[in-house]
Amino acid sequence: MADKIQATVGSVMIRVLLVSSLGLAIVVLGIIRSSWAEVVSPEPSDLLIQPTSSELSELSEPPTPPEPSTQSVPVQIINVQVTSTSDGLQLRLQTSDRATLQPTRMQTGNQVIVDIPNAQLQGQMREDAWRQENLTPEITAIEVIQLDANTVRVTVTGTTTAPMVEWTIDSQGLLLSVIPVVNDAAEALEPPVSPPVSPPDASSDASPTVPPPSPNAIRIIVTGDQETYRVSESSVGTRTDTDILDVPQSIQVIPDEVIEDQGIRSLGDVARNTAGVSTGRISSDSLATEFVIRGFPTENILRNGLRDTTQQFASSIDNVEQIEVLRGPASVLFGQGSLGGTVNLVTEEPLEAPAYSLEYAGGQFNLYRPAIDFSSPFSPVSPLGYRFNATYENSGSFRDFEDSSYLFLAPTVTLIDTDNTNLIADLEYLRFQSSGTAPELPASGTVVDNPNGELDRTVNLGEPSLSESDSVITRLSYRLEHRFNANWRIRNEFLAAFSEVSLNRGVIPVELLSDQRTLRRVITENPSNLSNYTLNTNLIGQFATGIFDHELLVGVELFRDTQRDTIDIINVATIDIFDPEYSGSALNLLERQDTRTFRNSVGIYLQDQISFSDHLILVLGGRFDFVNLEFENLLRAEDNFASEEQAFSPRIGIVYKPEETISLYASYTRSFEPVVGREQLFDSDNNQIILGDPFEPERGTQYEVGIKADLFDERLSVTLALYQLERTNVTTTGPDSSFSRVQVGEQRSQGVELNVVGEILPGWNLLASYAYTDARITDDNQYEIGNRLPNAPEHAASLWTTYEIQSGTLQGLGLGFGLFFQSERVGDLNNSFRLPSYLRTDAALFYRRDRFRASLNLQNLFDVEYYTGSRDNTDVRVVVGAPLTISGQISWEF
Incomplete structure (x- = not known):
């Protein structure tokens, strides 16, 4: 009776939350409507505010730096651009988030000085400044420097007189309009001699609006973007764009610069740069992805902070700005998922300014890969614009007979962009096709000695004429943010993702016979359909209670996932692994499976980041999840079941900062992950299996402590973390029969991780990591306690560094060098075989000047034979690493 009441209460709560979310969506639509009216129907007075004569020359005395801002975290200026307009110039200072800046303007002689408190330049700009000279006949120079630790100064120098400088603040940062003043006008506006006037109040909201450029203006972009690997902020740790130093968990961000320098084309290949992360059971060069993080497999892949279960089937990084890795449980923010990360x-x-890029890559194994990246406002005066990424890739493989191709299209549109509201919508279309796909290789003959010899890593033990696939992934999403004021904002985000695998036929190895050369195989035909919908709404607010500052996050997330999976298992002739002869045809049908899975969940989450002082931050968070799971076996109705689960996932973290650039942290957090299936109990009296209750969710618990530091004037970031993870409710065999299934298994992982990233000297970037991982079985009825978990190396390390010449005739020429190491790993839970350790060396040569870039990448420079993982807890599915691979790339921006 109690179970029925609990289930009824859960269903009622889900319905109430759905209705509440619909109401919230109506409010959001109201915001969109009012903001859109603001964009398309501006008042004439909003388009142009004429400055008064007193505003043109405010001070005659040398300026003094403004008082520091009370804002706790300095705003990061990540890019500087200057644009030509019919009236003069526009200077864009792009920030890392939608932070509110409070600049002040001063004038001395022929210079106008704008000081921006509580701001910092990123990368090389912080050391060498940003300067452009002889921009127009009336403007001699513009310079952007780091005046002190938290103040950025912009100096605009006129040829004979000071120009007019006004500004606006929008979603991308600070936009300054620089308008030359001719001599006659300057004389007419010259103020009489009088005592100096105080600079305008930085807190005033009366900043003039920049006159819009002429529709016929020619826009010339001079970019101050610096190539750097260090990223100071991430949303994955708190959903609030918090400085990584202030998050009590280990986070690593891989920016697009690393992906470009290493010539990476797949999400799996990014893993080699992150401590404690590997690809395990799936080849790293595949579009399909599954990571092993801190010893545990995980399919937790988000797209812009929203869960996307289609990413495991095919994922493109062609339109990715950066990849954020949060190690450890994240259920407190993102709901159900694996505990590893x-x-x-x-x-x-x-x-906000036109930018067009053409790119072509080619290389070994018949690789050719054209791509475009176009972006522009819809008109010179419009804050709205588009971006369009398109890529086509066709490639063979080092494995015999393998070929694949994919087409990727990704349009993105800014629909609203005002001071208070921003709305972006996007679409992704990915079609992937393959033929002749080779299965993994047996352990015997690769990582284990075989009396018949050693297998060639290029051999294809499948059926090349039968293996083929065709799949389409489509993703649609929008991201809406509205600021009520400087302290409160609301976000509403939606993602719909669809995977349609119309054809998926391939060979799976089953068993290597006693002669150690005859491989038994089956063919699987596995068409499938998957759709998931995610709607997330949260409110973020900053306020104070007494002397304590709070950043509050409260939100609701709705998630629906539907999957249809059909599998035909077909017999096929055996094959000699040392002398393969392909049969070219399948035999009899062995088994058919046809299932549907429905999953609906509602999550309510709350988080408070409490700053007791500049040195102490407490992070408290919790999330309630209500999950309905239905499973249908369309061929065996007795297997059908439905379950309702509730879970609470807390997080408690504390950050102590003895200095502004150093933080010590400790945290406790939990996770949960629903398990599809039911208990299978053995009835010894009747010698049969009895189906029991649906499985409970797996639970995870993590304890973590660490230290983070930004060193050498914040050019280099270091993170050291120690952790212990515990996984419970793991499915294993029952104590009385190998055919029974129960949830009594437990596993544990503990280890140490070190990450170092940044710019050591101008042009010299470094990305290094080390991880010690001890992942083992701690309780199980089937496997020996103390066994190591598969695909989890005890030691793993990586080093990638590049140097680019900064001046002279060879300016823009660069070199890259990388080392990637993994120690010995076990291949299955029985620990029956091991994958040997390996050290792989990569290198790169590149040249960039102005809008042109060319690069040459060599992966596995010394052609080392190595193995990246094993699959499905068996000794006949070992994943082989690629041999020496050479590829080149050229790109041109215009």
């Missing part, structure tokens, strides 16, 4: 893909957005 979470990967978040942050995609590119439209740029």
Whole structure:
């Protein structure tokens, strides 16, 4: 009776939350409507505010730096651009988030000085400044420097007189309009001699609006973007764009610069740069992805912070700005998922100035890969714009007979962009086709000695004429943010993702016979359909209670996932692994499976980041999840079941900062992950299996402590973490029969991780990591306690560094060098075989000047034979690493 009441209460709560979310969506639509009216129907007075004569020359005395801002975290200026207009110039200072800046303007002689408190330049700009000279006949120079630790100064120098400088603040940062003043006008506006006037109040909201450029203006972009690997902020740790130093968990961000320098074309290949992360059971060069993080397999892949279960089937990084890796449980923010960690893909957005890029890559194994990246406002005076990424790739493989191709299209549109509201919508279309796909290789003959010899890593033990696939992935999403004021904002985000695998036929190895050369195989035909919908709404607010500052996050997330999976298992002739002869035909049908799975969940989450002082931050969070799971076996109705689960996932973290650039942290967090299936109990009296209750969710618990530091004037970031993870409710065999299934298994992982990233000297970037991972079985009825978990190396390390010449005739020429190491790993839970350790060396040569870039990448420079993982807890599915692979790439921006 109690179970029925609990289930009824859960269903009622889900319905109430759905209705509440619909109401919230109506409010959001109201915001969109009012904001759109604001964009398309501006008042004439909003388009142009004429400055008064007193505003043109405010001070005659040398300026003094403004008082520091009370804002706790300095705003990061990540890019500087200057644009030509019919009236003069526009200077864009792009920030890392939608932070509110409070600049002040001063004038001395022929110079106008704008000081921006509580701001910092990123990368090389912080050391060498940003300067452009002889921009127009009336403007001699513009310079952007780091005046002190938290103040950025912009100096605009006129040829004979000071120009007019006004500004606006929008979603991308600070936009300054620089308008030359001719001599006659300057004389007419010259103020009488009088005592100096105080600079305008930085807190005033009366900043003039920049006059819009002429529709016929020619826009010339001079970019101050610096190539750097260090990223200071991430949303994956708190959903609030918090400085990584202030998050009590280990986070690593891989920016697009690393992906470009290493010539990476797949999400799996990014894993080699992150401590404690590997690809395990799936080849790293595949579009399909599954990571092993801190010893545990995970499919937690987010797209712009929203869960996307289609990413495991095919994922493109062609429109990705950066990849964020959160190690450890993330259920407190993102709901159900594996305890090992979470990967978040942050995609590119439209740029505020026109930028067009053409790219072509080619290389070994018949690789050719053209791509475009176009972005522009819809008109010279419009804040709205688009971005369009398109890629086509066709490639063979080092494995015999393998070929694949994919087409990727990704349009993105800014629909609203005002001071208070921003709305971006995007679409992704990915079609992937393959033929002749080779299965994995047996352990015997690769990582284990075989009396018949050693297998060639290029051999294809499948059926090349029968293996083929065709799949289409479509994703649609929008991201809406509205600021009520400087302290409160609301976000509403939606993602719909669909995977349609119309054809998926391939060979799976089953068993290597006693002669150690005859492989038994089956063919699987596995068409499938998957759709998932995610709607997330949260409110973020900053306020104070007494002397304590709070950043509050409260939100609701709705998620629906539907999957249809059909599998035909067909017999096929055996094959000699040392002398393969292909049969070219399948035999009899062995088994058919046809299932549907429905999953609906509602999550309510709350988080408070409490700053007791500049040195102490407490992070408290919790999330309630209500999950309905239905499973249908369309061929065996007795297997059908439905379940309702509730879970609470807390997080408690504390950050102590003895200095502004150093933080010590400790945290406790939990996770949960629903398990599809039911208990199978053995009835010894009747010698049969009895189906029991649906499985409970797996639970995870993590304890973590660490230290983070930004060193050498914040050019280099270091993170050291120690952790212990415990996984419970693992499915294993029952104590009385190998055919029974129960949830009594437990596993544990503990280890140490070190990450170092940044710019050591101008042009010299470094990305290094080390991980010690001890992942083992701690309780199980089937496997020996103390056995290591598969695909989890005890030691793993990586080093990638590049140097680019900064001046002279060879300016823009660069070199890259990388080392990637993994120690010995076990291949299955029985620990029956091991994958040997390996050290792989990569290198790169590149040249970039102005808008042109060319690069040459060599992966596995010394052609080392190595193995990246094993699959499905068997000794006949070992994943082989690629041999020496050479590829080149050229790109041109215009």
